[in-house]
Amino acid sequence: MRAFEYFTATDSKHAVALLAEHAPARVLAGGTDLLADLKSSPSHAPKTVVDISRAADMRGIEVNARGLCIGALVTHSEIMASTVIRDLFPALADAAHTIGAVQTRNLGTLGGNLVTAVPSVDSGPTLVALDAQVTIAGPAGHRTMPLSEFFVAPRRTALKPDELLVEIVIPAENLGKPAHFLKMGLRKGQALALVNAASSLRIDAKKNTCKDVRIALGAVAPTVVRAKTAEKFLEGRAATAENFAEAGRLAVADAKPISDMRASADYRKDLVAVLAKRTLEAACAQSKAAKQKGARK
Amino acid sequence: MTDVTLKINGETRSAAVPPETTLLKMLRESFSLTGAKLGCDVGDCGACTVIVDGLPVNSCLMLAGQADGREVLTIEGLATPDHLHPIQKTFEDCASLQCGFCGPGVIMSSKALLDANPNPSVAEIRDALAGNLCRCTGYTKMIEAVQQAAQVMRSAKSKRAA
Known part of the structure; x- marks a missing residue:
């Protein structure tokens, strides 16, 4: 690594001030993406690194009136271990488990995973399928936007150089909404996704129909994309295996995968159909299991 | 320079290092703790694994400054001059290592x-x-060794309790 100046932020406000003062600087959180990048691409050498890993106000997982709020510095291991998250959204814990390996999950943060914004970002699909919002801190204060708009292009987000992603919020109306995440990689450990997918939906118990359907796909477009054709098809339709399979087939049209060293575009399209179908089925099963549990009480 | 004071294997140590120094480099070059290895240097191989505040991490992906004030356990902190740690002993018994380069990292992951x-x-x-x-x-033999170590450590613990 080339030499750089190093500043440690005590909280998010301090971090934003440091970013403004030393622009252009790179932000260091868990380091699993940044340090690997600085080592492999010496041309990326920044003049300044602002270390936010000690910013205490960017940690913590809590449910409040806004919904489920996850600090940007929460690590993937913390997401996996959080009983709040496992109760409300097991899909988020499942997605965290597919990232890297234990050592990188102990360092890597949710915010960092989203800010790096690779097309295969494993934290992305579940959060997009749950209509997550991001809170961004800047010199003028905070602003929020949907996560789906935060992703702009491969490795590019809506963040300005003096801004910081501080929090991810799943809105209150979606607390406990059934959701499921699946990822297909070339092996079980430390694999990049060939395709990852998440679906969320609600089932009308009386009519057995789907509503509020969201299907989000990763690694098949420049950013995480919603399979809106498939969502629209399923909205109000019966929750049947045939309809989930058809939604999977329709999701392929919403994906624009490329061929690369890991997989061909055609194989990725097949995976989209299968993963979309399976995540829909699993979210549906979760919804029915939750209702049975509720009925027993 | 970044001033770093941390606890390594139970002992408080300090060093002043350039900001771009990783925890791994500081352990190896400032403190001559060469058990953790430099392998891929980008967090894929785990040869640099150490335990920081109870959690295994890639020390190649952590800046020395980020370890300031924290507690680090390296492979050098496991054995005493007379006794191997149970995990080291079962790795030996099961012939779980050949060249041994990955060993310190594997054993620290197993310990955590x-x-x-x-x-x-x-x-x-x-x-x-x-x-x-x-x-x-x-x-395969590593997994056997971890299973055996688990057994040894559990029975040692129940003996201590009794």
């Missing part, structure tokens, strides 16, 4: 696993070691 989960399943052991690459052994 057994501290958190004294009776892991094979699937849990595999998950805990997924971030440690070994080109010699095929992992």
Whole structure:
């Protein structure tokens, strides 16, 4: 690594001030993406690194009136271990488990995973399928936007150089909404996704129909994309295996995968159909299991 | 320069290092603790694994400054001059290492696993070691060694309790 100046932020406000003062600087959180990048691409050498890993106000997982709020510095291991998250959204814990390996999950943060914004970002699909919002801190204060708009292009987000992603919020109306995440990689450990997918939906118990359907796909477009054709098809339709399979087939049209060293575009399209179908089925099963549990009480 | 004071293997140590120094480089070059290895240097191979505040991490992906004030355990902190740590002993008994380069990382990952989960399943052991690459052994004997170490450590603990 080339030499750089190093500043440690005590909280998010301090971090934003440091970013403004030393622009252009790179932000260091868990380091699993940044340090690997600085080592492999010496041309990326920044003049300044602002270390936010000690910013205490960017940690913590809590449910409040806004919904489920996850600090940007929460690590993937913390997401996996959080009983709040496992109760409300097991899909988020499942997605965290597919990232890297234990050592990188102990360092890597949710915010960092989203800010790096690779097309295969494993934290992305579940959060997009749950209509997550991001809170961004800047010199003028905070602003929020949907996560789906935060992703702009491969490795590019809506963040300005003096801004910081501080929090991810799943809105209150979606607390406990059934959701499921699946990822297909070339092996079980430390694999990049060939395709990852998440679906969320609600089932009308009386009519057995789907509503509020969201299907989000990763690694098949420049950013995480919603399979809106498939969502629209399923909205109000019966929750049947045939309809989930058809939604999977329709999701392929919403994906624009490329061929690369890991997989061909055609194989990725097949995976989209299968993963979309399976995540829909699993979210549906979760919804029915939750209702049975509720009925027993 | 960045001033770093931290606890390594129970002992408080200090160093002043350039800001771009990783925890791994500081351990090896400032403190001559060469057990943790520089392998891929980007967090894929796990040869640099050490335990920071109870959690296994890639020391190649942490700046020395980020370890300031924290507690680090390296492979050098496991054995005493007279006794190997039970995990080191079972790795020896099961012939779990060949060239040994990955060993310190694998053993630190195993230590962190057994501290958190004294009776892991094979699937849990595999998950805990997924971030440690070994080109010699095929992992099977490592998994056996972790299972045996778990047994040894559990019975030692129940003996202490009794």
